[in-house]
Amino acid sequence: MNWNSAAEFFAMGGYALYVWGSFGACLLAFVVEPLLIRQRHSQAVRTLRRQTAAEQLEMENP
Amino acid sequence: MSKQLTNWFRFASPQTFYPLAGKMIPVFWVLAVLFGVAGLWMGFFVAPTDATQGEGYRIIFVHVPTSWMSMFIYLVMAGWAAMGLSLNARLSSMMAQALAPTGALMAFLSLWTGAFWGKPMWGTWWVWDARLTSELILFFLYLGFIALQASIEDPRRADKAGAILALVGVVNVPIIYFSVTWWNTLHQGASVSINKSPSMAMTMLWGMLLMALCLWMYSIAVALTRVRAIILERESHTEWVKQLPETKVEVAA
Numbered sequence: 001m002n003w004n005s006a007a008e009f010f011a012m013g014g015y016a017l018y019v020w021g022s023f024g025a026c027l028l029a030f031v032v033e034p035l036l037i038r039q040r041h042s043q044a045v046r047t048l049r050r051q052t053a054a055e056q057l058e059m060e061n062p
Numbered sequence: 063m064s065k066q067l068t069n070w071f072r073f074a075s076p077q078t079f080y081p082l083a084g085k086m087i088p089v090f091w092v093l094a095v096l097f098g099v100a101g102l103w104m105g106f107f108v109a110p111t112d113a114t115q116g117e118g119y120r121i122i123f124v125h126v127p128t129s130w131m132s133m134f135i136y137l138v139m140a141g142w143a144a145m146g147l148s149l150n151a152r153l154s155s156m157m158a159q160a161l162a163p164t165g166a167l168m169a170f171l172s173l174w175t176g177a178f179w180g181k182p183m184w185g186t187w188w189v190w191d192a193r194l195t196s197e198l199i200l201f202f203l204y205l206g207f208i209a210l211q212a213s214i215e216d217p218r219r220a221d222k223a224g225a226i227l228a229l230v231g232v233v234n235v236p237i238i239y240f241s242v243t244w245w246n247t248l249h250q251g252a253s254v255s256i257n258k259s260p261s262m263a264m265t266m267l268w269g270m271l272l273m274a275l276c277l278w279m280y281s282i283a284v285a286l287t288r289v290r291a292i293i294l295e296r297e298s299h300t301e302w303v304k305q306l307p308e309t310k311v312e313v314a315a
Contacts, residue, residue, distance in 0.1 A: 002111060009106070013117030018182050022121045022175040026128065029167055030280060037287045044294035048309040051298065056311065 076153050076293045077302045083286040090286070094279035101272030109265045121179040122266070127274040129172040131281060132200060133235050135165035139207075140232045143225035155221035156296065158228065159211060160289035164281050166204035172197055184248055192245035196238040203231040217296055 003009040012019040105123035112119035139161040146155030176194065177187040188194065207224050214220035237244075242251050297303045304310070 002107060002109075012120070013111065015116065015118035015120075015182055018118055018178045019120050022124055022178040025174050025178075026124045026171055029171055033164070033167060033284060034287065037284060037291060041287065041291040041294070044291050044298075045308050048294060048298055048303060049311050052304050052309065052311045 074151055074153055076156070076297055077300075079153055080290055080293050080306075083290050087283050087286050090279045090283035094276050094283060097272050097276035097279060101269055101276050104265060104269035104272055109269050110263060115183060118179070118182050121175055123269050123273050125172065125175040125179055126270050127277045128168045128175060129197070130274055131277045132165060132168035132172050132197070133238060134278075135161050135168060135281060136200060136203070136228075136235055137232065139165055140228040143221075143228040146221055147225040147229075152218070152221070152296075153293075155218075155225070156289050156292045157285070158224065159221075160285045160292055161281075162204055162208050162211075163288070164284050166201060166208065168277070168281070169197060169201035169204055173201060180248075189248055191247040191249060192241040193238065193247050193249040196234060196241050199234055200231075200238060203227070203234060207231075 010016060010020075101123065105120060109120075109123075111117055139158045142154045142161065143158035145151060146158060173194070176197075180189070181187050207227055210227055211220045211224045214223055241247060242249050294303060294309070
């Protein structure tokens with residue numbers, strides 16, 4: 001084990017800014033990207049549903 | 063033989079691939095999390111402190127995997143684009159399109175983590191050195207590919223133009239990889255190479271490989287999710303898309 005305490009772990013031997021700046025940016029990216037894609041997918045589904053609904057409406061009331 | 067072949071080509075149609083991708087995505091997410099937890103554990107708790115760089119070297123566990131992925135995704139993207147161009151297969155072009163943003167993200171993170179590593183070790187966030195500059199060019203190639211495809215209205219023409227850009231840009235990948243041996247640069251040489259044993263402790267190497275596997279699984283999961291969205295957007299005029307359980311609208315009685 002490299003660390004004697006949580007504080008020592010977070011201090012990263014004086015490199016806290018650089019180590020957490022790197023890992024933090026990656027973590028943020030890997031959380032945000034999937035959320036954006038999920039949004040894009042549900043947006044596509046919504047558009048399709050609207051399209052189909054509009055077509056059906058048109059067929060029922062020409 | 064021929065039956066097997068046709069079975070295989072069946073998956074090349076968006077209609078069969080869409081539900082298949084939907085089933086595969088959770089598997090890759092589980093693998094990504096497992097490899098990620100193992101890699102972080104190795105990287106922070108098992109791998110020893112570096113003799114010269116102290117704890118600062120631990121940036122390697124995200125820097126090297128994101129850099130590898132940025133180059134690897136580019137090659138895969140160019141491969142799909144080439145397949146789309148030569149076989150006129152629209153799913154291949156959609157795959158290339160789905161990989162580009164993730165590749166760009168990896169290139170960006172490679173540059174970002176590199177800057178956060180360069181500052182404490184070299185005393186500067188950025189230098190115009192061969193390795194860094196060629197990686198920056200890779201980032202711009204991804205952005206160029208995305209921008210070019212977005213600027214052309216007709217999707218099939220956009221695919222063709224994007225494929226040509228992606229293929230021309232492939233030449234940059236070996237330049238990045240060999241830049242540290244071809245030019246005199248500030249960047250250190252390869253940490254892992256085929257023809258010599260790795261210049262690092264085994265536990266460090268394992269941490270790095272596990273993180274690379276994690277990003278690999280992540281990239282597949284994300285690219286498959288994105289390609290599903292692209293399929294819906296581009297195939298919206300087709301009947302099968304309208305018949306999907308998630309897009310079907312119940313007729314009001």
